[in-house]
Amino acid sequence: MTGAGRSTTRSPEDLATGWGVDGVSVHFGHVLALDRVSLWVGEGQVTAVVGADGAGKTTLLRTLVGTVRPDGGRTRRPAKTRIGYVSAGPGVYRDLTVSENLAFAAGAYGVRGRGARDRIEALLGRIELTAARRRLAGRLSGGERQKLALAMAVIHEPELLVLDEPTTGVDPVSRAELWRLIGGLAAHGTAVVMATTYVDEAERAASVLVLLRGRTLLIGTPQSMVGSIPGELYELAERPSSPFAWRQGASWRLWSPDGAAPPEARLIEPSLEDALVIGQLALEAPGGSELAA
Amino acid sequence: MLAMALKELRQLGRDRRTVAMMIVLPVVLLVIFGYAARFDVTSVSTIVAGPNAEGVARTLPDRFNVIATHADWNRDQAEDALRRGQATVGWVTSNGRPTVVLVDGSNLFGAQSALRVLAASSGTVRPEILFNPNLETSYVMVPALMGMILVFIGTVATSLGVVRERQTGTLEQLAVMPFRARDIFLGKILPYFGVAIVDLVIVVIAGLLIFRVPFNGSVPVFALGAILFLFVALGMGVLISTVSQNQGQAIQLAIMTLLPQILLSGMIFPLDSVAIGVRWIGYLLPLTYFVQIARGVMLRAAPLDSLLLPMAMLAVLGVIVSGLSVLRFNRDLAPAGGRAPGGRAARRRSEAAA
Numbered sequence: 312m313t314g315a316g317r318s319t320t321r322s323p324e325d326l327a328t329g330w331g332v333d334g335v336s337v338h339f340g341h342v343l344a345l346d347r348v349s350l351w352v353g354e355g356q357v358t359a360v361v362g363a364d365g366a367g368k369t370t371l372l373r374t375l376v377g378t379v380r381p382d383g384g385r386t387r388r389p390a391k392t393r394i395g396y397v398s399a400g401p402g403v404y405r406d407l408t409v410s411e412n413l414a415f416a417a418g419a420y421g422v423r424g425r426g427a428r429d430r431i432e433a434l435l436g437r438i439e440l441t442a443a444r445r446r447l448a449g450r451l452s453g454g455e456r457q458k459l460a461l462a463m464a465v466i467h468e469p470e471l472l473v474l475d476e477p478t479t480g481v482d483p484v485s486r487a488e489l490w491r492l493i494g495g496l497a498a499h500g501t502a503v504v505m506a507t508t509y510v511d512e513a514e515r516a517a518s519v520l521v522l523l524r525g526r527t528l529l530i531g532t533p534q535s536m537v538g539s540i541p542g543e544l545y546e547l548a549e550r551p552s553s554p555f556a557w558r559q560g561a562s563w564r565l566w567s568p569d570g571a572a573p574p575e576a577r578l579i580e581p582s583l584e585d586a587l588v589i590g591q592l593a594l595e596a597p598g599g600s601e602l603a604a
Numbered sequence: 605m606l607a608m609a610l611k612e613l614r615q616l617g618r619d620r621r622t623v624a625m626m627i628v629l630p631v632v633l634l635v636i637f638g639y640a641a642r643f644d645v646t647s648v649s650t651i652v653a654g655p656n657a658e659g660v661a662r663t664l665p666d667r668f669n670v671i672a673t674h675a676d677w678n679r680d681q682a683e684d685a686l687r688r689g690q691a692t693v694g695w696v697t698s699n700g701r702p703t704v705v706l707v708d709g710s711n712l713f714g715a716q717s718a719l720r721v722l723a724a725s726s727g728t729v730r731p732e733i734l735f736n737p738n739l740e741t742s743y744v745m746v747p748a749l750m751g752m753i754l755v756f757i758g759t760v761a762t763s764l765g766v767v768r769e770r771q772t773g774t775l776e777q778l779a780v781m782p783f784r785a786r787d788i789f790l791g792k793i794l795p796y797f798g799v800a801i802v803d804l805v806i807v808v809i810a811g812l813l814i815f816r817v818p819f820n821g822s823v824p825v826f827a828l829g830a831i832l833f834l835f836v837a838l839g840m841g842v843l844i845s846t847v848s849q850n851q852g853q854a855i856q857l858a859i860m861t862l863l864p865q866i867l868l869s870g871m872i873f874p875l876d877s878v879a880i881g882v883r884w885i886g887y888l889l890p891l892t893y894f895v896q897i898a899r900g901v902m903l904r905a906a907p908l909d910s911l912l913l914p915m916a917m918l919a920v921l922g923v924i925v926s927g928l929s930v931l932r933f934n935r936d937l938a939p940a941g942g943r944a945p946g947g948r949a950a951r952r953r954s955e956a957a958a
Contacts (some may be wrong), residue, residue, distance in 0.1 A: 378779045378937075396780040400773025419781045 329353040335384030359513040362522035368506035395464035405449030420467035454485020474505035542568040545576035639879035645717035653677035654697030688910035709736025710903040747898035748871035762841025785933035821901035829897035832918035836890040839925035846932035865891040
């Protein structure tokens with residue numbers, strides 16, 4: 312995807328610019344929601360936060376934008392006026408029109424007068440909602456609403472854009488459009504952090520953080536994650552008798568930490584999705600540990 | 605059917621605040637209604653003026669609670685004291701002429717109580733009813749009803765404002781935007797303020813035209829009192845909204861604040877007749893002071909300096925309500941340790957889904 316491909320694993324001290332969190336932990340009562348998680352994103356970079364439901368993605372994003380105060384660790388983010396945020400909600404006013412939603416966001420961020428009008432026009436064109444400008448946001452499709460929320464979040468041209476699952480529940484065409492918009496924003500220098508449950512989206516990002524129950528499972532570029540997998544990955548037609556096997560389409564995948572495999576197994580190149588599965592298997596295996604990408 | 609009933613019971617059980625209200629509210633309302641619902645006035649505040657003030661004061665029936673005697677006052681001064689709401693009845697004595705008893709008709713029940721005693725006495729006093737000569741109920745009720753309508757519309761309408769944001773998820777968005785808590789509070793009430801002002805003008809004009817209620821006092825004084833009152837009423841709505849998790853709770857709470865205002869503000873039952881154990885609640889309610897201001901200005905042409913106490917009380921209530929609302933907004937919007945915006949229950953729900 313876009314970006315210079317700077318790794319999220321670089322230490323904060325190494326980054327002259329950029330935003331993120333460093334070793335943050337968050338508790339909700341006795342529940343540990345985040346356990347020493349780090350995430351950094353540079354200018355023009357897209358970082359994806361991947362994880363299943365309950366992994367801690369939303370908590371991490373909220374910590375990054377400042378609505379959740381961590382119990383430990385550091386955060387570095389721009390001033391509120393320079394942050395754009397799309398919550399999972401997605402936070403548009405359903406009883407306001409498209410234009411009124413954008414006008415509200417412009418006013419909230421202090422974009423006024425002719426500048427606001429021009430910006431709204433430009434964004435309406437970019438999200439292809441010019442013809443629907445007078446339509447109530449509640450009458451938009453899910454994809455259109457997400458695009459509106461994205462436009463509201465970038466009306467002030469933020470330095471850091473944080474998106475909480477912007478493509479969840481959105482049809483494939485709208486997902487592609489959203490990615491086009493996000494890519495365009497990153498190309499203009501915006502640092503983008505987005506949570507997603509879709510691995511194919513994470514593959515487009517310059518760097519990826521994979522969370523599992525509040526802990527870092529994998530971190531790095533998609534390529535480094537795939538390259539860091541220990542052992543070998545095989546494909547089989549029949550289910551093997553290994554705890555490290557899972558179905559993929561019509562066939563089975565087998566991860567062999569020591570490289571040994573049945574004779575009928577075919578050696579294959581792992582994808583990012585395979586890397587995530589193997590990362591989880593490695594962690595849950597007896598004596599398992601996190602994979603370092 | 606059983607499955608549906610079980611589901612409803614479980615849902616009800618989750619909404620503990622509603623359950624608490626369903627159980628506690630009837631008891632609270634019964635106690636308050638029981639002590640508040642009294643029309644009988646057993647003590648009427650009285651001043652006695654004129655050269656024989658001291659002597660007359662000593663002979664008055666018990667019903668007249670003499671709060672001051674002024675031997676050097678004449679009728680005009682006694683009338684002015686009634687206009688200022690200092691007393692309900694003013695006895696004006698003079699040498700060689702019958703004693704005149706001035707009765708404040710804007711205090712309907714107090715006036716009726718005084719007149720009953722005067723009618724039963726065999727004295728030669730001449731009662732004179734001021735400000736509401738025919739003791740019209742509508743003259744007394746309409747100014748108070750204006751306040752009740754405004755508090756009803758204002759509090760209920762604004763009570764839904766924040767809770768709607770919470771339920772649709774836009775409150776989280778606001779937390780990230782560069783708003784201060786007071787910006788949101790004022791931004792929330794300003795539009796309703798404009799609508800409420802229009803409402804106020806409409807109900808005043810309707811009151812004057814339909815019920816022929818007089819407007820004897822100063823419009824600016826009335827407007828000042830109304831603005832202070834609206835600020836409190838709308839602020840109460842916002843405060844209710846900040847402590848509610850859903851629109852149902854907000855409406856319930858708004859109605860809970862309305863009932864005591866109707867019963868304990870002096871709008872229907874004279875506040876002096878309400879048992880002291882619950883009367884103090886009336887002094888915490890904005891409608892109590894608006895009723896005093898509206899009746900004072902419209903019926904008695906009470907000047908501003910005589911209404912400073914209710915005005916000041918409304919201002920104090922406004923500061924308290926807006927201060928609490930801003931504090932609640934701060935709690936909801938500001939980052940907190942391991943806490944996301946949207947209230948505790950919403951946070952639990954959203955974190956579970958995160």
